Amino acid sequence: xxxxxxxxxxxxxxxxxxxxxxxxxxxxxxxxxxxxxxxxxxxxxxxxxxxxxxxxxxxxxxxxxxxxxxxxxxxxxxxxxxxxxxxxxxxxxxxxxxxxxxxxxxxxxxxxxxxxxxxxxxxxxxxxxxxxxxxxxxxxxxxxxxxxxxxxxxxxxxxxxxxxxxxxxxxxxxxxxxxxxxxxxxxxxxxxxxxxxxxxxxxxxxxxxxxxxxxxxxxxxxxxxxxxxxxxxxxxxxxxxxxxxxxxxxxxxxxxxxxxxxxxxxxxxxxxxxxxxxxxxxxxxxxxxxxxxxxxxxxxxxxxxxxxxxxxxxxxxxxxxxxxxxxxxxxxxxxxxxxxxxxxxxxxxxxxxxxxxxxxxxxxxxxxxxxxxxxxxxxxxxxxxxxxxxxxxxxxxxxxxxxxxxxxxxxxxxxxxxxxxxxxxxxxxxxxxxxxxxxxxxxxxxxxxxxxxxxxxxxxxxxxxxxxxxxxxxxxxxxxxxxxxxxxxxxxxxxxxxxxxxxxxxxxxxxxxxxxxxxxxxxxxxxxxxxxxxxxxxxxxxxxxxxxxxxxxxxxxxxxxxxxxxxxxxxxxxxxxxxxxxxxxxxxxxxxxxxxxxxxxxxxxxxxxxxxxxxxxxxxxxxxxxxxxxxxxxxxxxxxxxxxxxxxxxxxxxxxxxxxxxxxxxxxxxxxxxxxxxxxxxxxxxxxxxxxxxxxxxxxxxxxxxxxxxxxxxxxxxxxxxxxxxxxxxxxxxxxxxxxxxxxxxxxxxxxxxxxxxxxxxxxxxxxxxxxxxxxxxxxxxxxxxxxxxxxxxxxxxxxxxxxxxxxxxxxxxxxx
Numbered sequence: 001x002x003x004x005x006x007x008x009x010x011x012x013x014x015x016x017x018x019x020x021x022x023x024x025x026x027x028x029x030x031x032x033x034x035x036x037x038x039x040x041x042x043x044x045x046x047x048x049x050x051x052x053x054x055x056x057x058x059x060x061x062x063x064x065x066x067x068x069x070x071x072x073x074x075x076x077x078x079x080x081x082x083x084x085x086x087x088x089x090x091x092x093x094x095x096x097x098x099x100x101x102x103x104x105x106x107x108x109x110x111x112x113x114x115x116x117x118x119x120x121x122x123x124x125x126x127x128x129x130x131x132x133x134x135x136x137x138x139x140x141x142x143x144x145x146x147x148x149x150x151x152x153x154x155x156x157x158x159x160x161x162x163x164x165x166x167x168x169x170x171x172x173x174x175x176x177x178x179x180x181x182x183x184x185x186x187x188x189x190x191x192x193x194x195x196x197x198x199x200x201x202x203x204x205x206x207x208x209x210x211x212x213x214x215x216x217x218x219x220x221x222x223x224x225x226x227x228x229x230x231x232x233x234x235x236x237x238x239x240x241x242x243x244x245x246x247x248x249x250x251x252x253x254x255x256x257x258x259x260x261x262x263x264x265x266x267x268x269x270x271x272x273x274x275x276x277x278x279x280x281x282x283x284x285x286x287x288x289x290x291x292x293x294x295x296x297x298x299x300x301x302x303x304x305x306x307x308x309x310x311x312x313x314x315x316x317x318x319x320x321x322x323x324x325x326x327x328x329x330x331x332x333x334x335x336x337x338x339x340x341x342x343x344x345x346x347x348x349x350x351x352x353x354x355x356x357x358x359x360x361x362x363x364x365x366x367x368x369x370x371x372x373x374x375x376x377x378x379x380x381x382x383x384x385x386x387x388x389x390x391x392x393x394x395x396x397x398x399x400x401x402x403x404x405x406x407x408x409x410x411x412x413x414x415x416x417x418x419x420x421x422x423x424x425x426x427x428x429x430x431x432x433x434x435x436x437x438x439x440x441x442x443x444x445x446x447x448x449x450x451x452x453x454x455x456x457x458x459x460x461x462x463x464x465x466x467x468x469x470x471x472x473x474x475x476x477x478x479x480x481x482x483x484x485x486x487x488x489x490x491x492x493x494x495x496x497x498x499x500x501x502x503x504x505x506x507x508x509x510x511x512x513x514x515x516x517x518x519x520x521x522x523x524x525x526x527x528x529x530x531x532x533x534x535x536x537x538x539x540x541x542x543x544x545x546x547x548x549x550x551x552x553x554x555x556x557x558x559x560x561x562x563x564x565x566x567x568x569x570x571x572x573x574x575x576x577x578x579x580x581x582x583x584x585x586x587x588x589x590x591x592x593x594x595x596x597x598x599x600x601x602x603x604x605x606x607x608x609x610x611x612x613x614x615x616x617x618x619x620x621x622x623x624x625x626x627x628x629x630x631x632x633x634x635x636x637x638x639x640x641x642x643x644x645x646x647x648x649x650x651x652x653x654x655x656x657x658x659x660x661x662x663x664x665x666x667x668x669x670x671x672x673x674x675x676x677x678x679x680x681x682x683x684x685x686x687x688x689x690x691x692x693x694x695x696x697x698x699x700x701x702x703x704x705x706x707x708x709x710x711x712x713x714x715x716x717x718x719x720x721x722x723x724x725x726x727x728x729x730x731x732x733x734x735x736x737x738x739x740x741x742x743x744x745x746x747x748x749x750x751x752x753x754x755x756x757x758x759x760x761x762x763x764x765x766x767x768x769x770x771x772x773x774x775x776x777x778x779x780x781x782x783x784x785x786x787x788x789x790x791x792x793x794x795x796x797x798x799x800x801x802x803x804x805x806x807x808x809x810x811x812x813x814x815x816x817x
């Protein structure tokens with residue numbers, strides 16, 4: 001259709017016109033939409049020709065990229081599969097969506113053989129759905145759009161399982177290990193059966209695909225869910241500094257097998273960088289205007305102790321800024337700055353390009369054995385636009401009832417003007433927290449909107465620079481995407497619909513809890529227990545200001561020893577919610593992600609009185625797995641339109657291991673005393689805790705260091721406590737104490753920061769479980785709160801307008817213990 005002659009540079013490369021090469025040959029897209037191929041033919045000095053080609057898609061709308069997702073990652077054969085395709089337009093830092101884009105796609109097996117074709121056209125939300133049925137053959141499947149412009153994968157399996165990298169105890173998720181450190185490949189199969197047999201085996205390969213270690217056949221132990229781990233040592237003879245993949249095949253006896261993988265890396269040090277805390281030159285996140293000086297800090301740290309590398313110097317770094325075509329625009333050299341962080345850092349700066357676009361900042365550091373690279377996306381913008389939820393007067397407001405409108409007040413500025421008025425703006429989409437999109441129509445003016453109208457509408461007022469939206473009837477979190485100035489600017493906002501204030505607390509009886517009944521409010525239970533939730537619902541009062549914890553409809557009311565306290569709601573001062581319908585929607589183990597099937601005949605909710613109190617009974621068809629649980633319940637008001645979602649929390653274990661430091665903040669020279677408990681949840685323990693627990697032993701298996709606030713380390717480091725074998729205690733009445741002496745810490749005293757001790761408890765019957773005890777080491781206690789001061793003094797203030805000055809009250813005292 002068209003031809004062009006291109007000349008290679010000294011590296012044998014040729015480029016078309018771009019902002020980086022404005023004088024290069026321009027390649028113009030065809031005028032008609034369709035799929036095209038760009039073919040390059042190179043003739044070498046010997047008159048031999050070489051061919052290469054790439055496919056492009058030409059459409060009538062502006063689209064920067066396509067995206068495809070499946071509604072789940074794992075399906076059972078024959079299960080419904082919902083595929084969502086999106087046409088995305090990127091405006092500055094924000095993602096907008098394009099409607100009326102025709103998208104072609106295929107579903108393929110792991111060998112890329114086509115299983116089926118599909119086509120759909122994006123709606124006003126920039127997305128379209130294709131619903132199909134999962135193939136009955138187990139394996140991995142690929143969903144691609146327009147000849148692999150983008151793709152995603154999903155798995156079809158007869159059973160659901162997870163594979164993670166963890167520490168050798170199987171207690172901490174971990175994907176970075178030092179040489180000669182122990183690691184484990186942890187596999188869990190989710191099933192309601194206890195009479196099945198599962199095993200897994202596999203191999204560990206390096207980044208080049210070479211197998212370096214076999215994963216021996218391991219049988220999964222059953223406890224409702226099947227779990228076990230393969231423990232290995234990242235020894236220096238087998239493992240170099242590299243990225244590795246653990247590939248496992250899980251086999252169900254008589255039920256097929258499925259393969260999956262997880263990755264980890266072996267490093268003795270890690271590389272990270274971030275913008276400077278103060279005067280970084282960025283407007284927000286990593287976005288800034290063109291021709292601005294920006295400042296960043298590099299923190300290369302030892303994995304062994306979290307300290308900054310001693311051997312690194314400026315010449316070992318390679319720092320570059322590249323555009324999206326890989327053209328190198330900047331090259332920087334860092335310098336050592338002793339004043340940043342706790343121990344100093346390597347700092348560098350550069351001037352951002354003038355063209356608004358996304359750029360890649362790459363930092364590389366090399367020693368004789370290892371080279372590591374870290375990168376971040378730097379966005380150069382020409383305007384800043386933001387949206388804040390407010391009331392009709394422009395005061396900050398984040399919580400809204402169903403009988404009021406939501407307002408979004410816009411704010412915009414550029415490098416020369418502190419305030420830039422938007423000429424036009426529109427609501428692109430409103431999405432509920434479960435992913436469903438709401439259909440809104442545009443009203444001409446604010447006065448055209450009626451709160452009693454069931455239609456969802458929005459209106460824009462240019463003078464006020466403000467949106468007005470009809471509030472949805474379902475309580476929860478909503479995301480709004482906004483387009484302005486004819487689609488050249490984009491912004492996002494969030495608001496919370498809070499129709500009811502609902503207090504939730506778990507208990508061990510469907511009836512009343514008081515001193516006469518002998519029952520308790522509690523959040524810890526045994527794995528065989530039936531769980532009960534007591535709830536009190538009142539009509540919400542949603543004031544102006546930022547949303548705070550008291551505004552949320554989630555409350556565990558947790559106290560010590562696994563007990564909880566009753567909801568304290570003044571039903572005489574607040575309007576109660578009577579005649580509501582409460583339904584249990586989902587019970588999920590928050591650690592494993594397993595969703596439990598409920599005994600529908602015994603699991604239900606009903607009103608306890610006419611003052612807004614309800615009781616829900618939660619009983620599974622099986623025993624609970626060990627772990628914490630989230631119970632999602634849906635409230636429907638008497639009008640049958642207003643709904644709200646509330647979550648109840650509980651924990652289930654065969655027995656509990658609980659520990660705490662007698663003093664939370666300790667000096668580096670302090671000995672740490674841990675009080676530890678081992679008990680079964682129930683009336684016997686709660687009626688006389690501290691003397692009616694289990695007998696056995698509790699030991700500290702290892703201590704992990706998590707870094708300092710603002711300088712956290714993840715995954716945490718294994719801390720070298722040299723007397724770990726003696727950090728244990730016998731437990732006879734459910735309670736004991738363990739002393740961690742500073743003289744046995746890594747340097748004879750504790751490093752400042754946060755720690756967690758992994759506790760292993762063994763009861764007299766040989767049953768084992770794990771728990772944590774946390775403590776902190778500090779030299780000073782620093783505390784600060786925002787305040788509002790006048791001639792009468794200062795008082796706490798929790799929210800401010802965007803242009804307000806903020807005053808902080810700061811207290812610094814020496815840690816006393």
